[in-house]
Amino acid sequence: xxxxxxxxxxxxxxxxxxxxxxxxxxxxxxxxxxxxxxxxxxxxxxxxxxxxxxxxxxxxxxxxxxxxxxxxxxxxxxxxxxxxxxxxxxxxxxxxxxxxxxxxxxxxxxxxxxxxxxxxxxxxxxxxxxxxxxxxxxxxxxxxxxxxxxxxxxxxxxxxxxxxxxxxxxxxxxxxxxxxxxxxxxxxxxxxxxxxxxxxxxxxxxxxxxxxxxxxxxxxxxxxxxxxxxxxxxxxxxxxxxxxxxxxxxxxxxxxxxxxxxxxxxxxxxxxxxxxxxxxxxxxxxxxxxxxxxxxxxxxxxxxxxxxxxxxxxxxxxxxxxxxxxxxxxxxxxxxxxxxxxxxxxxxxxxxxxxxxxxxxxxxxxxxxxxxxxxxxxxxxxxxxxxxxxxxxxxxxxxxxxxxxxxxxxxxxxxxxxxxxxxxxxxxxxxxxxxxxxxxxxxxxxxxxxxxxxxxxxxxxxxxxxxxxxxxxxxxxxxxxxxxxxxxxxxxx
Amino acid sequence: xxxxxxxxxxxxxxxxxxxxxxxxxxxxxxxxxxxxxxxxxxxxxxxxxxxxxxxxxxxxxxxxxxxxxxxxxxxxxxxxxxxxxxxxxxxxxxxxxxxxxxxxxxxxxxxxxxxxxxxxxxxxxxxxxxxxxxxxxxxxxxxxxxxxxxxxxxxxxxxxxxxxxx
Numbered sequence: 001x002x003x004x005x006x007x008x009x010x011x012x013x014x015x016x017x018x019x020x021x022x023x024x025x026x027x028x029x030x031x032x033x034x035x036x037x038x039x040x041x042x043x044x045x046x047x048x049x050x051x052x053x054x055x056x057x058x059x060x061x062x063x064x065x066x067x068x069x070x071x072x073x074x075x076x077x078x079x080x081x082x083x084x085x086x087x088x089x090x091x092x093x094x095x096x097x098x099x100x101x102x103x104x105x106x107x108x109x110x111x112x113x114x115x116x117x118x119x120x121x122x123x124x125x126x127x128x129x130x131x132x133x134x135x136x137x138x139x140x141x142x143x144x145x146x147x148x149x150x151x152x153x154x155x156x157x158x159x160x161x162x163x164x165x166x167x168x169x170x171x172x173x174x175x176x177x178x179x180x181x182x183x184x185x186x187x188x189x190x191x192x193x194x195x196x197x198x199x200x201x202x203x204x205x206x207x208x209x210x211x212x213x214x215x216x217x218x219x220x221x222x223x224x225x226x227x228x229x230x231x232x233x234x235x236x237x238x239x240x241x242x243x244x245x246x247x248x249x250x251x252x253x254x255x256x257x258x259x260x261x262x263x264x265x266x267x268x269x270x271x272x273x274x275x276x277x278x279x280x281x282x283x284x285x286x287x288x289x290x291x292x293x294x295x296x297x298x299x300x301x302x303x304x305x306x307x308x309x310x311x312x313x314x315x316x317x318x319x320x321x322x323x324x325x326x327x328x329x330x331x332x333x334x335x336x337x338x339x340x341x342x343x344x345x346x347x348x349x350x351x352x353x354x355x356x357x358x359x360x361x362x363x364x365x366x367x368x369x370x371x372x373x374x375x376x377x378x379x380x381x382x383x384x385x386x387x388x389x390x391x392x393x394x395x396x397x398x399x400x401x402x403x404x405x406x407x408x409x410x411x412x413x414x415x416x417x418x419x420x421x422x423x424x425x426x427x428x429x430x431x432x433x434x435x436x437x438x439x440x441x442x443x444x445x446x447x448x449x450x451x452x453x454x455x456x457x458x459x460x461x462x463x464x465x466x467x468x469x470x471x472x473x474x475x476x477x478x479x480x481x482x483x484x485x486x487x488x489x490x491x492x493x
Numbered sequence: 494x495x496x497x498x499x500x501x502x503x504x505x506x507x508x509x510x511x512x513x514x515x516x517x518x519x520x521x522x523x524x525x526x527x528x529x530x531x532x533x534x535x536x537x538x539x540x541x542x543x544x545x546x547x548x549x550x551x552x553x554x555x556x557x558x559x560x561x562x563x564x565x566x567x568x569x570x571x572x573x574x575x576x577x578x579x580x581x582x583x584x585x586x587x588x589x590x591x592x593x594x595x596x597x598x599x600x601x602x603x604x605x606x607x608x609x610x611x612x613x614x615x616x617x618x619x620x621x622x623x624x625x626x627x628x629x630x631x632x633x634x635x636x637x638x639x640x641x642x643x644x645x646x647x648x649x650x651x652x653x654x655x656x657x658x659x
Contacts, residue, residue, distance in 0.1 A: 122582050129589045136596055145607030146623035149616050152529065152600040159536045159593060160523055166543035166586060167516060173550040173579060225624050284628035342629060 001055050004047050004072060007040045007080055007113040015106035022099050033102045034091055037084040037109060044080040044113075051077060054462060054472040056119060056182075064119075064473045065183050071119035071473065075316065075463040079116035079245060082323065083109055086238050089434055090230045090327065101141045108134035108234070115242050119473060121169055121179040124246050128165070128207060132158050135210070135239055138231040139223045147226040154219040158209050161216060165206025171199035172254075182473030184254035185466055192258045200260045203250060204267065210243035212297045214270040221278075224290035229334040232286070233327035236293045241319050244297070248304045248315065256466050265305035265390065269397050271298025276401040280408045285333045285343075288408060289326065292364070295401060296322050299379065302394055306382045313460035314378035320456075321375045324445070325360045328438035332357055343412070345420025352432050354416045356439050361409040363442060366402060371445045374453070376402070501554040508549050515542025527613050529604070533597045540590045544583045551576030 014036045022029035054073035058064055087109055092098040111130035118124050136158070140151035173179060175196055176187045190196065209216045224232040251260055275295030282288035300322065303315035332353060336343060347354035363372035376398075383395040445452055462468065519539020523532050552575055559577045605611060608619045 122585075126585060126589070129593070133592060133596065136600075140600060140603075144623070145604070146620045146627070148600055148603040148607065149620040152597065152604060153617070153620075155593065155597050155600065156523060156532055156536065159597070160520060160539070162589075162593075163516060163519065163536070163539040163543045166540070167546055170543065170546040170550050170579075173547065177576075179578075179582075222620065222624070225628060226620070286628060 001047060001050070001072065002057055003043055004070070004077075004080070004117065005057070005059070006043050007117075008110050010039060011036050011106040011110040011113075015103045015110065018103050018106065019099065029099065029102075033106060034088060034093075036106060037088050037091070040084040040109065040113065041081060041088070044077055044084070047072065048074070048077040048081060054468060056473045056475070065178060065180055068123050069119045069180065069182075069473055070117045071181070071469065072117065073462050073469075073472075074459040075245070076116050078459065079242065080113050083112045083116065083238060083242075086234070086323070086327065089437060090233055092230060098141075101138065104134050104137040104141065105234075108138070108239075112238065112242050115246055119181050119249075121172065121181060121184065121250070124207075124249075125165060125169060128210070128243070128246065129162065131210065131239060131242065132162070135231075135235055138234070139227045141231065142226060142228055144226065150219070150222040150226040154223050157216055157219050161206040161209035163206070164202045168199040168202030168206060171195060171202065175199070180473070181249060181253045182470045185256070185470045188254055188256055188258075191254060196255075197259060197263070200250070200255055201263055204247055204260075204263060207243050207246050208267065211240050211247065211301070212271070212275075212294045213301070214267050214274055214294075214298070217271070217274075217294050220294055221282075221287045221290040224293075224330070225284070225286040229330050232290070232333075233330040236290070236330060237323050237327035240293070240297055241300075241323055244300055244304070244315075244319065247301075248312075251304065252312075252464055253466055253469050261305045261307055261311075262390065263305075264301050265394055268298045268301030268303075268305060269394050271295065271301065272397055272401045274298075276404045280404050282408075285336055285412070286330075288412070289329050289333065292405065292408075293322070293326050295405065296326065296364070299376075299398065299401075302398065303379045303382065306386060306391070309457075309461050309464050310378075310382040310385055312464035313457055314375070314382045316456055316460050316463075317375040317378050321363070321372050324438055324441050325364050325372070328356070328435045329360050329364075331435050331438075341415070343415050344418055345416075347416045348420075350432070353435070354413075356432065356435050357416065358413050359439055359442070361413055365406045365409055369446065371442060371449065374449060504554070505549070508545070512542045512546040512549060515539065515545060518542075529601055529611050529613050529616065532613065533594060533601065536597070537590065537594055540586075544586055544590075547579045547583050547586070551579035 014032060018029060018032060021032055051072065051074065054071065056064065057070040057072065059068050059070065062068070087105060091105070092101055108131060111127045111134060114127035115124060115131060118127055132155075136151050136155050139154055140148050169179065172184065172191065175190050175193075176184055178184060178187065184191070191199070205213065205216060209219075212220050224236065227235075247264070251264065255261075272295050275291050275293070275298055279288050279291035279295060282291055296318075300315055300318045303318050304311055306314065336346065336353075359370075363370035366373045366376035380395060380398065383391045383398070516539050519535045519537070519542060522535025522538065526532050526535060553573075556573050556575045559574045601611070604616055608616055610616060610619075
């Protein structure tokens with residue numbers, strides 16, 4: 001189990017060694033990155049298979065309330081497996097000069113794994129910041145003037161978010177005197193007051209910058225339309241999900257039965273409205289998908305705002321669905337980066353890409369046989385199951401947003417398949433190979449829906465179980481390095 | 494007045510308000526300034542406020558620094574000791590802040606090289622032009638622009654003529 005620490009240490013180490021490896025051997029540098037990602041995936045899968053019940057790892061031998069702990073449950077390990085997998089799919093293989101980008105990608109892999117596994121609020125903050133730095137680098141990696149400007153504006157918004165999150169963490173520390181998530185769970189009664197809730201709001205807004213939460217998502221369209229498509233796919237597909245995961249961990253463990261869930265609902269609904277209507281107005285594919293991902297992230301937040309297993313189940317399903325569909329759609333924009341009108345008749349030139357677009361669009365809308373329908377169905381039944389007027393309003397917003405979503409996605413599909421007189425100006429869509437892989441994943445999810453659903457339900461039940469989380473963390477039994485378990489020793493070392 | 498002689502409660506409130514004030518000043522600076530270099534400085538001020546807040550969270554008045562000798566562990570009295578955990582965290586967060594500020598300055602240099610301006614509104618306008626160009630989308634009609642970015646209407650002819658006559 002302890003080998004999972006490798007998932008953070010190894011890419012972090014290799015990221016800084018990569019320039020040195022490159023200096024000695026170019027071929028070695030080219031294969032190092034993918035090799036590291038494969039090792040990460042292998043180690044995560046091994047632990048995932050061996051895991052029968054959640055495990056907590058005390059790092060450095062300090063027991064959890066004092067030391068920093070990693071919480072290994074199925075959800076965390078699922079994310080830890082997906083991170084290297086998605087990065088392998090979106091790795092910049094064919095570019096010789098992308099050494100720096102590869103370094104930053106490895107940093108992102110390390111920080112993402114850390115965020116998924118961490119069971120300590122401050123540790124989450126540190127890994128989140130590392131993700132931020134890596135994503136600024138990726139956003140600027142295009143080396144065009146507009147991508148520098150977009151990365152800088154992203155940095156400013158993200159920096160504001162950092163300050164908010166840090167303030168929230170400080171407020172929590174004044175209330176409880178601890179930042180270990182499990183111990184916060186034990187002391188959650190101290191957080192069930194206005195000060196504790198405002199701390200949650202600050203952390204939600206702070207970490208929510210990456211999760212494209214409503215008021216702080218001005219960067220989304222700018223970064224996604226100036227960065228490379230792979231970066232957009234990674235940021236929209238992976239980084240946003242990890243931020244959501246961090247928020248959900250804090251919500252489930254430390255803010256049980258309180259108004260914090262409602263806060264998530266409000267921000268989620270606002271995000272849905274803003275994102276879907278902006279996407280409806282967008283005139284090119286990149287910005288349309290960027291805004292649509294804001295709407296989708298709103299739906300995911302909405303799903304997680306439903307307390308209990310139902311909400312967790314719907315949220316995880318929505319999250320995984322979006323994680324497959326959105327990167328694939330962004331890959332499509334690499335060559336089809338035009339106004340939507342100029343795509344008229346593109347289906348004749350690249351039929352596979354157009355067919356894949358239709359498949360992903362239908363799944364995103366939630367047309368019945370596809371997995372997207374199943375995820376949205378779970379969300380809607382979860383909302384109905386709450387039987388409260390607020391959740392019914394959210395349901396109504398969700399329905400309207402789905403109609404809007406269907407309108408703009410089908411509009412594109414119709415454009416692709418309509419006749420054109422200017423077909424010579426069209427460009428072939430690229431990256432259909434990787435996109436087809438995503439489609440295979442989506443379709444195989446469709447075929448194995450029943451076992452997949454029961455597996456996801458187990459994951460959801462496990463990760464929404466607060467008592468289990470706390471029990472797991474305090475049952476760890478490593479050999480203590482030192483006899484005295486005093487807080488002061490940690491600082492003195 | 495010597496701060497040590499002050500009432501600890503009053504001093505603590507002063508520090509809390511000071512930290513909150515720094516955060517508010519910083520955020521206001523980021524929102525209100527147009528110069529991107531000043532925005533980074535404002536961000537640094539806000540971060541300092543956040544760090545100060547975290548330090549105060551673990552501070553005890555009249556307590557000693559938690560530096561221990563080996564024999565002190567046996568007779569340890571944690572009540573007269575400053576909580577060291579937030580201080581360790583603040584060190585981490587200061588380092589992170591410095592890194593991010595350095596990155597921001599590097600980006601500012603790049604932006605100034607390419608666009609030749611440090612005004613956020615101009616940078617944003619240049620960026621939108623570039624994005625629209627790369628997406629091959631025409632700029633929005635001025636009537637569709639958000640209100641703040643509409644070009645000013647040309648002055649009515651009568652006033653222009655009057656200006657010419659004078």
